[in-house]
Amino acid sequence: MLEFRKDIFADERDDNLLEIGQPTQRQDMLGHVTATSRYYDDHRFANLLHLKVLRSPHAHARIRSIDDSAAARAPGVKRIIRAADVPVNLNTLLSLMQFGKDDEPSLATDVVRYKGEPILGIVATSERAALEAMALVRISYDPLPAVFDVEEALKPGAPSVNPTYPKNTFEYHGKYDHQKLRFGDVDAAFAQADVVLEDRYQMSPIEHAPTETNGSIAVPDTNGRIVVYTSTQALFFSLDTAAKINALPSNQLHFIGGTVGGGFGGKVDTMTEPLAILAARLTGAPVRYRFSRHEEMQFGSPRGAERIYIKDGIMRDGRIIARQVRAYFDSGAYTRLSSYAVIKCAGHIPGPYTIPNVSADIYCVFTNRTPATAMRGFGVTAIDFAIECQMDKDAVAIGMDPLEFRMLNAYRDGDMKAHRREAKNCALIECAQVAAEKAQWPLRDEFRRMSSRQGGAARAGVTDRSRMPAPAVPPRVPASTTQRVTYERPMPAVSPAATPPPPPPTPPQPPAPAASGHGARRFSSVFGTRRR
Amino acid sequence: MAKHHGRGVATINYPIGMNLGGDPSQALVHSNPTGKFTVSLSSIDLGQGMKSVIRQICAETLGVPVADVYVDTADSDTGPHCTGSFASRGTHRVGNAVMVAAREARAVMMEAAAEELEVDPGDLETDGRGNIRVKGAPHRSITVREVAMAAQFKQGKTIAGRGIFLVPLSDVDPETGEMSPATCYAHACVIVDVEVDDETGDVSVLKMTSAYEIGRAINPKMVEQQLVGGAWMGMSHALYETVEPYYPDPREGPRDFNEYLMPGPGDICPHEIVVLERPAPDGPFGAKGIGEMCANPVLPAVANAIFNAVGVRINDLPITPEKVLRAIKARGGAVPQARMR
Amino acid sequence: MKTPIQFRLNGEDVAAFVEGGANLLDTLREIVGDLSVKGGCWQGTCGTCTVLIDGVPRLSCITLAETCSGSSIETAAGLRRGSELHPLQIAFMERFAAQCGYCTPGMLMAAKALLDKNPNPTRQDVIEAISGNICRCTGYEPIINAVLDAAREHARSRA
Numbered sequence A: 001m002l003e004f005r006k007d008i009f010a011d012e013r014d015d016n017l018l019e020i021g022q023p024t025q026r027q028d029m030l031g032h033v034t035a036t037s038r039y040y041d042d043h044r045f046a047n048l049l050h051l052k053v054l055r056s057p058h059a060h061a062r063i064r065s066i067d068d069s070a071a072a073r074a075p076g077v078k079r080i081i082r083a084a085d086v087p088v089n090l091n092t093l094l095s096l097m098q099f100g101k102d103d104e105p106s107l108a109t110d111v112v113r114y115k116g117e118p119i120l121g122i123v124a125t126s127e128r129a130a131l132e133a134m135a136l137v138r139i140s141y142d143p144l145p146a147v148f149d150v151e152e153a154l155k156p157g158a159p160s161v162n163p164t165y166p167k168n169t170f171e172y173h174g175k176y177d178h179q180k181l182r183f184g185d186v187d188a189a190f191a192q193a194d195v196v197l198e199d200r201y202q203m204s205p206i207e208h209a210p211t212e213t214n215g216s217i218a219v220p221d222t223n224g225r226i227v228v229y230t231s232t233q234a235l236f237f238s239l240d241t242a243a244k245i246n247a248l249p250s251n252q253l254h255f256i257g258g259t260v261g262g263g264f265g266g267k268v269d270t271m272t273e274p275l276a277i278l279a280a281r282l283t284g285a286p287v288r289y290r291f292s293r294h295e296e297m298q299f300g301s302p303r304g305a306e307r308i309y310i311k312d313g314i315m316r317d318g319r320i321i322a323r324q325v326r327a328y329f330d331s332g333a334y335t336r337l338s339s340y341a342v343i344k345c346a347g348h349i350p351g352p353y354t355i356p357n358v359s360a361d362i363y364c365v366f367t368n369r370t371p372a373t374a375m376r377g378f379g380v381t382a383i384d385f386a387i388e389c390q391m392d393k394d395a396v397a398i399g400m401d402p403l404e405f406r407m408l409n410a411y412r413d414g415d416m417k418a419h420r421r422e423a424k425n426c427a428l429i430e431c432a433q434v435a436a437e438k439a440q441w442p443l444r445d446e447f448r449r450m451s452s453r454q455g456g457a458a459r460a461g462v463t464d465r466s467r468m469p470a471p472a473v474p475p476r477v478p479a480s481t482t483q484r485v486t487y488e489r490p491m492p493a494v495s496p497a498a499t500p501p502p503p504p505p506t507p508p509q510p511p512a513p514a515a516s517g518h519g520a521r522r523f524s525s526v527f528g529t530r531r532r
Numbered sequence B: 001m002a003k004h005h006g007r008g009v010a011t012i013n014y015p016i017g018m019n020l021g022g023d024p025s026q027a028l029v030h031s032n033p034t035g036k037f038t039v040s041l042s043s044i045d046l047g048q049g050m051k052s053v054i055r056q057i058c059a060e061t062l063g064v065p066v067a068d069v070y071v072d073t074a075d076s077d078t079g080p081h082c083t084g085s086f087a088s089r090g091t092h093r094v095g096n097a098v099m100v101a102a103r104e105a106r107a108v109m110m111e112a113a114a115e116e117l118e119v120d121p122g123d124l125e126t127d128g129r130g131n132i133r134v135k136g137a138p139h140r141s142i143t144v145r146e147v148a149m150a151a152q153f154k155q156g157k158t159i160a161g162r163g164i165f166l167v168p169l170s171d172v173d174p175e176t177g178e179m180s181p182a183t184c185y186a187h188a189c190v191i192v193d194v195e196v197d198d199e200t201g202d203v204s205v206l207k208m209t210s211a212y213e214i215g216r217a218i219n220p221k222m223v224e225q226q227l228v229g230g231a232w233m234g235m236s237h238a239l240y241e242t243v244e245p246y247y248p249d250p251r252e253g254p255r256d257f258n259e260y261l262m263p264g265p266g267d268i269c270p271h272e273i274v275v276l277e278r279p280a281p282d283g284p285f286g287a288k289g290i291g292e293m294c295a296n297p298v299l300p301a302v303a304n305a306i307f308n309a310v311g312v313r314i315n316d317l318p319i320t321p322e323k324v325l326r327a328i329k330a331r332g333g334a335v336p337q338a339r340m341r
Numbered sequence C: 001m002k003t004p005i006q007f008r009l010n011g012e013d014v015a016a017f018v019e020g021g022a023n024l025l026d027t028l029r030e031i032v033g034d035l036s037v038k039g040g041c042w043q044g045t046c047g048t049c050t051v052l053i054d055g056v057p058r059l060s061c062i063t064l065a066e067t068c069s070g071s072s073i074e075t076a077a078g079l080r081r082g083s084e085l086h087p088l089q090i091a092f093m094e095r096f097a098a099q100c101g102y103c104t105p106g107m108l109m110a111a112k113a114l115l116d117k118n119p120n121p122t123r124q125d126v127i128e129a130i131s132g133n134i135c136r137c138t139g140y141e142p143i144i145n146a147v148l149d150a151a152r153e154h155a156r157s158r159a
């Protein structure tokens, strides 16, 4: 059941709208219930060919030889696609945004780096004919040592997974093997904290499992262009990626999609379009490349597994005075989008709390498994799991109610966040109050009266900007020069259990590093060498 | 041997749009000669409701009924660029783009109406039902249909608009991580009640109670869809899902839905949801994206509830019965914690 | 070698030539042209391809087409009568019981099989009837409620 609390923040809202807020029927609902919504695979073409790829059975191996002669002669086979047929056989997904270096082939050349890596494409008159031909391909491999654990991968002597990043980590800013976040002085704070708590968290790799698997159909058009019906979550992203790999001007491709059977992040990677287009160009016929469910589950990129270490310094009165995070994103064999998630995670730490001393080191690590990608909550789901479990342990450690503990530390308007931007438009406290009321989770009075709109800026020592006209987008200013210097906050009555004298405030923070040379780097510098 | 009840909580926020920005979306809006509008996009509806959200935002901005707007997506020949449907960016980014486009189209429509009514465009307003009228003198009005006909056949005006929304790319400091990750954040608090069987390690989720702050609900039914479905996925991630059950050992990965576990219709629980709306200053009508954040708080809340029930902390996902049972054994039995007051 | 088969599809006679191993899902989609049936796993584990064969819900992806000769098959395409929607379709709309919509045809058929047999199902009956159908979007709650609504509506319209 869904209910609204319109009374909260009512003064910030214009509720006199006609269409906004109405439970209008979805534009696509009639199509869904009459089973007439057209997904990419609901387009029909005469003489459709089918592409299946042969995948590596090894997690890491050198390909010694490939004999596809019998497969090429098999019934129904129209074309074998080899690595050499791919016009630009090295790409990284974020290359269009100049994020990182090209590191992933469409078809493996000499080495396979994960179990399931595509090696050959077989285009045939039916999926069955393609699969039967696949059984006739002979490949000999020299298996290589593989590494599967993110921390093992960082040890000296670990097998090197990805030749573009031989040390098994993505490169940030052309010099670091991880992204840093530094705010305040965690070491000094840990020395002062009443309680220091550290733990390790492990996310699992997870499959998006949309009911429609990834796929596309590439159809040669009358005028030499290729029309592509696709399940992509990002039409132009996929179009531009496919154009690059096929060395085609983008206007030679016409992508049609927009009605997709679920994605959850698993249909961003453009896993089928480039080869389907190549196959259509090589055969002159429409070609479908559709993932089987097994391919979708094991070789379609999953949500990556992240390993996270958190160390918190807490005072007995409930304040968290330091949080230190070390996290390893398991990117699998290639970068895809994990490099981006690392930065997103860094920007998210320490969660929706105001903590004066924060430090984080986040690594994007290569291992010999299926490359990971975005999934619902990308870069945040795992760190939120870790932070919120840790918050619970912190609360238990100092004998405080876990919800009140969160509210006490919740960020409020005007607070300074660890990435040095002022918190605005906060509502964590209100969510906690409303959920508590609904679930009959008793909160003490002072917590029921708390507000995200009060006590932030003042306690944080941040310039009050509320009277300045709100810019449409945040100004691209360098480091805030108004970083808070004190983290005193109005304390609610201390929990009955413990009433030690309030500890001295943390020492004044050193101001953010000088503004010069600060924040002025182009984003591409984050990802090291530019693509071109 | 017993079943133990436990309660856990988590509070989270979620950044809307691609981290650091730099992810534009465009929209085109135009009227046909009889005053019905088409929005052309290349944005993807993968079930989240993109088409419908954009339709409502466009209708509100134009000042016409939602039935008079149709959203056409996604064709790269006709739809202008959109970075894609991910990062909870659709409502926020595409919604803003379509507002810009609809405002431009509306301005032409009002000009054309003013010319027909021989008044100043500034004196006109829409009634949201397909009419444009003089403020304070509602009897002096004209239908949107008549205006569109006049614009097309008499005045030679295109009732059309273009829109783009871009949060400029932020820099990231290599040493401190200083950056502008997002311009708007959604919030949530979820309280989960579970029952843990200390004989089997089995965890059942009994109830979820949640509050989500989403800026503005463009469509409450679709908000409910996302929040209910998302919480289900959060519970699924917490207790069931993995493609590598022995991670980092990669063996024994599931190949189909018999081997890849998710809660079925018999495993779901009642979910009480309360929605709060603190409009985002840069959201379309204040709206924030809710597609991703709805799953996140459920994972830790379930883990915390299990601790509350039996006194064991499981730090590795998913929290399978095997892990719970081993932890209970290692602790020498279930140790129920204090009930949450 | 292709085998001729004949069956009734949503009340119409249909004939097709199929390969020996052809499954009903491919036959309906690729040969007969009924695209209302969707495939999600092609291995009998997701329920997306559910159709009714002589009133019984079956997974068309693991049903040999040849075995369907002489049967009566119902798919989601046959649910509405002209422009009139089936009560299940109306209830799915009103409950917002579809998001991506990809599981919907199979869900509708699984639910129809239940209501045809048991017009007054309990919540538990509904859960059991759709438990072979995966939905990744909705969390099932709206689907269960829609089926219960449709049953009630069905009962009312006949009362």
Ligand code: FES
Pocket (backbone or CB within 6 Å): C038, C039, C040, C041, C042, C043, C044, C045, C046, C047, C048, C049, C050, C059, C060, C061, C062
């Ligand atoms: S497609 Fe038939 S059960 Fe999945």
Ligand code: FES
Pocket (backbone or CB within 6 Å): A211, A261, A262, B047, C097, C098, C099, C100, C101, C102, C103, C104, C134, C135, C136, C137, C138
């Ligand atoms: S609505 Fe998407 S799978 Fe059910």
